[in-house]
Amino acid sequence: xxxxxxxxxxxxxxxxxxxxxxxxxxxxxxxxxxxxxxxxxxxxxxxxxxxxxxxxxxxxxxxxxxxxxxxxxxxxxxxxxxxxxxxxxxxxxxxxxxxxxxxxxxxxxxxxxxxxxxxxxxxxxxxxxxxxxxxxxxxxxxxxxxxxxxxxxxxxxxxxxxxxxxxxxxxxxxxxxxxxxxxxxxxxxxxxxxxxxxxxxxxxxxxxxxxxxxxxxxxxxxxxxxxxxxxxxxxxxxxxxxxxxxxxxxxxxxxxxxxxxxxxxxxxxxxxxxxxxxxxxxxxxxxxxxxxxxxxxxxxxxxxxxxxxxxxxxxxxxxxxxxxxxxxxxxxxxxxxxxxxxxxxxxxxxxxxxxxxxxxxxxxxxxxxxxxxxxxxxxxxxxxxxxxxxxxxxxxxxxxxxxxxxxxxxxxxxxxxxxxxxxxxxxxxxxxxxxx
Amino acid sequence: xxxxxxxxxxxxxxxxxxxxxxxxxxxxxxxxxxxxxxxxxxxxxxxxxxxxxxxxxxxxxxxxxxxxxxxxxxxxxxxxxxxxxxxxxxxxxxxxxxxxxxxxxxxxxxxxxxxxxxxxxxxxxxxxxxxxxxxxxxxxxxxxxxxxxxxxxxxxxx
Numbered sequence: 001x002x003x004x005x006x007x008x009x010x011x012x013x014x015x016x017x018x019x020x021x022x023x024x025x026x027x028x029x030x031x032x033x034x035x036x037x038x039x040x041x042x043x044x045x046x047x048x049x050x051x052x053x054x055x056x057x058x059x060x061x062x063x064x065x066x067x068x069x070x071x072x073x074x075x076x077x078x079x080x081x082x083x084x085x086x087x088x089x090x091x092x093x094x095x096x097x098x099x100x101x102x103x104x105x106x107x108x109x110x111x112x113x114x115x116x117x118x119x120x121x122x123x124x125x126x127x128x129x130x131x132x133x134x135x136x137x138x139x140x141x142x143x144x145x146x147x148x149x150x151x152x153x154x155x156x157x158x159x160x161x162x163x164x165x166x167x168x169x170x171x172x173x174x175x176x177x178x179x180x181x182x183x184x185x186x187x188x189x190x191x192x193x194x195x196x197x198x199x200x201x202x203x204x205x206x207x208x209x210x211x212x213x214x215x216x217x218x219x220x221x222x223x224x225x226x227x228x229x230x231x232x233x234x235x236x237x238x239x240x241x242x243x244x245x246x247x248x249x250x251x252x253x254x255x256x257x258x259x260x261x262x263x264x265x266x267x268x269x270x271x272x273x274x275x276x277x278x279x280x281x282x283x284x285x286x287x288x289x290x291x292x293x294x295x296x297x298x299x300x301x302x303x304x305x306x307x308x309x310x311x312x313x314x315x316x317x318x319x320x321x322x323x324x325x326x327x328x329x330x331x332x333x334x335x336x337x338x339x340x341x342x343x344x345x346x347x348x349x350x351x352x353x354x355x356x357x358x359x360x361x362x363x364x365x366x367x368x369x370x371x372x373x374x375x376x377x378x379x380x381x382x383x384x385x386x387x388x389x390x391x392x393x394x395x396x397x398x399x400x401x402x403x404x405x406x407x408x409x410x411x412x413x414x415x416x417x418x419x420x421x422x423x424x425x426x427x428x429x430x431x432x433x434x435x436x
Numbered sequence: 437x438x439x440x441x442x443x444x445x446x447x448x449x450x451x452x453x454x455x456x457x458x459x460x461x462x463x464x465x466x467x468x469x470x471x472x473x474x475x476x477x478x479x480x481x482x483x484x485x486x487x488x489x490x491x492x493x494x495x496x497x498x499x500x501x502x503x504x505x506x507x508x509x510x511x512x513x514x515x516x517x518x519x520x521x522x523x524x525x526x527x528x529x530x531x532x533x534x535x536x537x538x539x540x541x542x543x544x545x546x547x548x549x550x551x552x553x554x555x556x557x558x559x560x561x562x563x564x565x566x567x568x569x570x571x572x573x574x575x576x577x578x579x580x581x582x583x584x585x586x587x588x589x590x591x592x593x594x
Contacts, residue, residue, distance in 0.1 A: 114483075131536060134543035142544060148483040161479075 026411065027257075028392070029434045033400050038392045040385055040415070041257050050375040058084050058344050058370040059170050065362070065377065066164050071114070071421060074107040074155065075355030077168045078229055079362040079377075084170045086244075087349025087366055090342050095335040096172040097229075102182075102328045103158040103168065104228040104353070105321040109192070110151025111356035112276070112314040112321075115419045116199065117144025120311050123413045124206040140202060143195050147318065150185075150192040154325060157181060172339030182329045189326045196319040197294060203315045204298035208308040209410075211395060215305060216270065217278035218383075220354050226286045226320060227279060229353050234282055235272065236303075239265075244350040246361050252378060263383040271386035274358025275418060276313045277304050291320045307391060307417035314419075344370030355380050357419055381420045388418050442473040443492040443548075444582065447480045447499040447534060454507075454558030454571045457500040464579050470586055482537035486546055493549040498578065499534060500558035500571070507559035508570030510578065515551040554578055 029037040049068055053061060061080040066073035078100060085092060092100070117140060118130040127133040134141040157177055159165020167174050218239065220231030233249075234240045241249055251269075252261040265272050284292065284302040295316045304313050348365040358380030365374040395414050399407055446462025448455045459477040466475040478488060480499070489495045501511060503521070513520055520535040541547040556578065559568040567575060 118482075129536070131539040131543055134540055138544050141540065145483045145486060145540075149487050152481070152484055 026392070026415070027434065028396060028407070028411070030400065035393065035397045035400065038389050038396065039257050040389050040392070050377055053364075053372050053375040056372050058087070058364070058366045058372055061362075061364060061372065061375070062168055062170065063166060068377070068379070069421060071111050072107055072355045072357065072360075073164050074103055074159065074168070075353055075360050076362075076377075077165070078104060078353045079351050079355075079360045080364075081168060081170050082229060082351035082353060083349040083362040083364050084366070085342060085349070086351055087347040087364060088170075088342050088344055089347070090171065090340065092172060092340060095333055096176070096339070098328050098332070099158060099173065099176060099335075100168070101228055102154060102325055103165075105325040105328070106151050106154025106158060108151070108228075108321040108356050109196075109318055109325070110148050110155060111419075112318045113144050113147040113151060113199075115356075115416075116203065116311055116314050116318070117141060117148075119419070120314075120416055121203075121206070123416060124208070124308075124311070143198060143202075147192055147195050147199070147322075150188050150322070153185065153188065157185070169339055171342040172335070172337070174338060176335055176338045179332055179334055182332045186326070186329055189322055189329060192322045193319070193326065196315070196322045200294050200298050200312065200315040200319055203312040206311065208306055209395075210306070211308060211391075211398075212305040213307065213391065213394070215277070215387075216265070216272040217281045218265075218272045218274050218359060219278040219282045220352060220359065221282055222286065224286070226283050226324070227354050231352075233352060233359070236281060243352045243361070246350065246352065246378075247363070247376075250361075250378070250383075252382065261378075261382050262386045263378055264386060271390050272383065273387050274380050274383045275310070276317050276356075276358075277307065277310050278358060279354055280304060280313045280316065287316075287320060288323065291316060291323065294319055307414070310417050310419075344368065348374075357381060357421055358383060379421070381418070384418050384420065388415055388420065391417070441492070442469075442494045442496070442586065443489055444469070444473065444475045444496045444498065445485070445488065446475065446477050447485075447497060448477075449479065450477075451563060451565060453560040453562050453564055453566070454500050454556075454568050455561050456565065457556050457558065457567060457571055457575060458498040460567065461498045461575055461578050461582070464575070465582060468579075468583060473586060480534050480537075482533065482540065485534070485537045486541050486544075489541075489548050489551070490546065495548040495551045496582065497534065497551065497553045498582075499553070499555050500561075501555035502558055502561065505557040506570075507557055507568055508574045509557040510574055511553075511555040511557070513553040513555070515553050516547065516549065520553055554581070 025041040027039040027041060053064060061084060062077040065076040065080045068076050122130055122133045125133055130141060155165060158167060160167040217236045220227035221234040222231035232240055233243055233246060239249060249266055250263055251266050252263050255262050264270060281303040298312050300312055344366055346368045350363050352359050352361045360380055361378040363376040364372055366372055391414050392411060396411060399410055444462055444465055446458035448458040450456040450459045462475045462477045469475060476488065478485060515538050520538055556571060556574045559570060
């Protein structure tokens, strides 16, 4: 490693970036202590899911796409299911809709809790991993484990199992729970609500670097609820479109150094921000009073523009998801049938749902027999990839006087703000700083 | 979760080639183990694993590993005494897998008093069912080893 203040070549290579999902690398080019280029490279091979969906039956899409991600399979199932129902002109309401929302709450709780306690918190408390953090902060880690278990229990009940659930289908579910099965979750959810509120308060005690940005936030917005499965695609810069118009406003671009597609907004090719901070900023008024009050008490305004504070926003969303799950459990009136009949017809269907990491867009074209002719899937991490680079472009210059290992550490933190799921986008990070 | 004195956790994914090893061993042991021994197949998710072994003081973890050794080689670790090597981590749940679950539980004082790991070097972890020939052989050996250990009520050799 060379002198951080000198103009010579400085190269940092990290073979493994811990605490993100997937395989990738980062390249930072510095000339005379001026940042010239940042590239987030994803070298996990392309997975061709869209290709292998062609020729399959429309009912198979939820289970095939659930295999894209072990962390957020429900998001894939929900986007696929809603897109197929959109193509077939079917709408699922009532208790089945509520159960889908409960299912999604489970995934938000589980995914966010893993990231908050096991992956992100060690950054702020100065530990290399949750294992080291657990020795000094056992109560926080145990709280995380208990909350994650609650999320897992919801997913297991609704999905048949925790990983790659198999119970959701186009039109509803293969099996719906009895009232007693949901009621059995109630005590655990009541305890989880206390733990989630503790977590919000705890994240507020962490020290965050000052790094407020003028983001273009993009998320779903629903007429009366915090968005999960439905809503219009909106931004804080005037966008307000039906999901079926997504392709007119967003574009996936091939970039030569990465196997993931970069998604940008048309026509200017600008990056945008999806995920908890975008959802929160665009839907603060859709949160119940007690959740808004908890957010305010934790130092959040109606909009959070510091990505390092995303840990608190995620904690607020966990509190919301637990509260919402309780509401659904308490109001549950089992549906007459586990699924409604969905007949295929030649059409193109569109859907976007809010995966834990942000907007997840699916588009399918099927024929009259329900055979998939075309598929397009845009995961949140593809949409955030350029945004992460943009954050690094602004953040790294604030720490160029630091040694390479410190730059590496804070850069990894900046990346983890987005909880990137690189597997979804096409797997850890190699960091290379070129000061040549 | 039960309060059975012995818990056998077969970890893996039945649909990823040799990663099915732990699940298949747990499946074959079910019904053949003495009364009071519980066999569970588990996907290896850390929070779930820690919740799963809560209440048990005698746990055997069985898993496929990928350490670069010869396919079918059997590894045994006494986890109550020794950390599981990181290179045995097959999972990528944000790089948080079985070794991290064990160490997290140790840090929190939630590690069973007696916890042993039997790992078998895998060869093929591609999508699909069926063990490689070397793993099929190792499977019979591990099933016999666990049954013998349970029958004699002695600990598994570590």
